[in-house]
Amino acid sequence: MSVKTITAEELKEQEIYARKVRSVTHTYFEKPVAYVHTYGCQQNVSDGEKIKGMLEKMGYGFTDEIEKAALILFNTCAVRENAVDRVFGNVGALKRLKKKNPDIVIAICGCMVQQEETARKIKNTFPFVDIIFGTHVLHKFPELLCRHLFEGGRILEIPDCDGVIAENISVKRESDFKASVPIMYGCNNFCTYCVVPLVRGRERSRNAEDIISEVRELVDNGYKDILLLGQNVNSYGKGTEVDFPELLSRLDRLEGEFKIEFMTSHPRDCTERLIDVIADSEKICHHLHLPVQCGSDRILKLMNRHYDKAHYLGLVDYARKRIPGLNLTTDIIVGFPGETREDFDQTLELMRNVCFDSAFTFIYSPRLGTKAAEMEDPVSAEEKGKWFRELLEVQGECGSKSYQKYVGRTVKVLCDGKGRTSEEYFTGKSRENIIVDFNGAEKDIGTFVNVRITEAKAWALIGEKV
Ligand code: SAH
Ligand code: SF4
Numbered sequence: 001m002s003v004k005t006i007t008a009e010e011l012k013e014q015e016i017y018a019r020k021v022r023s024v025t026h027t028y029f030e031k032p033v034a035y036v037h038t039y040g041c042q043q044n045v046s047d048g049e050k051i052k053g054m055l056e057k058m059g060y061g062f063t064d065e066i067e068k069a070a071l072i073l074f075n076t077c078a079v080r081e082n083a084v085d086r087v088f089g090n091v092g093a094l095k096r097l098k099k100k101n102p103d104i105v106i107a108i109c110g111c112m113v114q115q116e117e118t119a120r121k122i123k124n125t126f127p128f129v130d131i132i133f134g135t136h137v138l139h140k141f142p143e144l145l146c147r148h149l150f151e152g153g154r155i156l157e158i159p160d161c162d163g164v165i166a167e168n169i170s171v172k173r174e175s176d177f178k179a180s181v182p183i184m185y186g187c188n189n190f191c192t193y194c195v196v197p198l199v200r201g202r203e204r205s206r207n208a209e210d211i212i213s214e215v216r217e218l219v220d221n222g223y224k225d226i227l228l229l230g231q232n233v234n235s236y237g238k239g240t241e242v243d244f245p246e247l248l249s250r251l252d253r254l255e256g257e258f259k260i261e262f263m264t265s266h267p268r269d270c271t272e273r274l275i276d277v278i279a280d281s282e283k284i285c286h287h288l289h290l291p292v293q294c295g296s297d298r299i300l301k302l303m304n305r306h307y308d309k310a311h312y313l314g315l316v317d318y319a320r321k322r323i324p325g326l327n328l329t330t331d332i333i334v335g336f337p338g339e340t341r342e343d344f345d346q347t348l349e350l351m352r353n354v355c356f357d358s359a360f361t362f363i364y365s366p367r368l369g370t371k372a373a374e375m376e377d378p379v380s381a382e383e384k385g386k387w388f389r390e391l392l393e394v395q396g397e398c399g400s401k402s403y404q405k406y407v408g409r410t411v412k413v414l415c416d417g418k419g420r421t422s423e424e425y426f427t428g429k430s431r432e433n434i435i436v437d438f439n440g441a442e443k444d445i446g447t448f449v450n451v452r453i454t455e456a457k458a459w460a461l462i463g464e465k466v
Helices: 008-025 042-057 081-092 095-100 116-125 135-151 196-200 208-220 244-252 272-280 297-302 309-322 341-354 381-406
Strands: 033-038 071-076 105-110 131-133 155-157 178-182 225-229 259-263 287-289 327-334 358-363 410-418 426-430 435-438 448-456 461-465
Touching: 008 042, 008 135, 033 042, 042 071, 042 105, 042 135, 042 178, 042 225, 071 081, 081 105, 081 116, 105 135, 116 131, 131 135, 135 155, 178 208, 208 225, 208 244, 225 244, 244 259, 244 272, 272 309, 309 327, 309 341, 327 341, 327 381, 341 381, 358 381, 381 448, 410 435, 410 461, 435 448
Parallel strands: 033 071, 071 105, 105 131, 131 155, 178 225, 225 259, 287 327, 327 358, 435 461
Antiparallel strands: 410 426, 410 448, 426 435, 448 461
């Protein structure tokens, strides 16, 4: 598939639209404010920052109080049914606001909208929604808003186009020292349960030079925590001179005091070379989020995951050997169509064997257009709920045990604010990406601090500054 990079001319066109919107927003007595709510994963959060960047250029300020907003935007997630239901509920509640003030602009974008059926449903169910646009036209938001403000009417923009990379969209970052940097978009894996490839399109990697110069600029501007994003970062630049391990080592060599995180890794594409790069690096987090999804080879095959349990366990062994103190986390789906009690027992066994530091666990949710949604699914929701609770119990035991290994060690923590432990405590994340609460001070926020760990809780480590 050919990748289309949005040209400088196309972006210039968007700037003209942005200026036109600005000419209207600036006639307000007070600067209009926007309420932007993002649902779902880090990729969506990153898109949300671009949306806010574009809105800022169009003259908008921001508010957390939806009642005060002149523009309300929901950036949606489609990965599971409950995320979709939440959006439908929250959009429905906007009717009252629009009735009170018909001038409010209501926009919906993101993964949910990229599915034609859902977009039409939103359009038909909620006639008060003004702008609906898909993930591939994010960069065209100024044009869509401009058209709505100047010409009126409703706008539905969900082109089937794919493979778009838009560089240089302005970004309004939520933090002064943490930044996420998408390195690739889309996914080619087609795990049979997953809607992501259908709403985010085919896999496409950004140019390494663009990524490296973005990270260099962020570090020069004081950013200390760089999160590299992609649905399957391990297949970044596959077959080219700069693949993912190479990209990581080039970023690791950049000057400055900062740390590099990345997500998500796919066990099929996670190599020993990648683990070696992490182990030998100075700045890459000792955290591997490696979703296994299930412990049964039969179900892994039905999920189209392209690895088996033995391959996964081999990777875990190698990673734990090469990176002592590694924080290993995973995702698990319970109740995939056709999963039996025997299959599920294998997941429990794998959980006990590996003893993950933490795990995100989900009950399977059928998604429109995916292969799994067509499969026989005889196990009742009640039974799946029971399995799910068993899984949580097993993970709970592992999670609280695993943090014990950090007690007595000194870890480097990037402080990011007030802690939960007590009024005097501050919080941050270690190089293993684990939350650490410690006796810090206001001036520590945004800096690295050495902390000796004195206690392990289920959700965090507690320590004293050294
Ligand atoms: N690209 C990432 C993230 C995908 S979505 C990855 O491959 O890991 C994040 C997690 O949501 C997945 O790892 C999976 O565990 C879960 N998930 C995805 N689709 C799901 C579905 N239909 N039902 C339940 N969980 C799902
Ligand atoms: Fe979905 Fe699988 Fe792609 Fe992850 S790798 S986004 S789970 S299809």
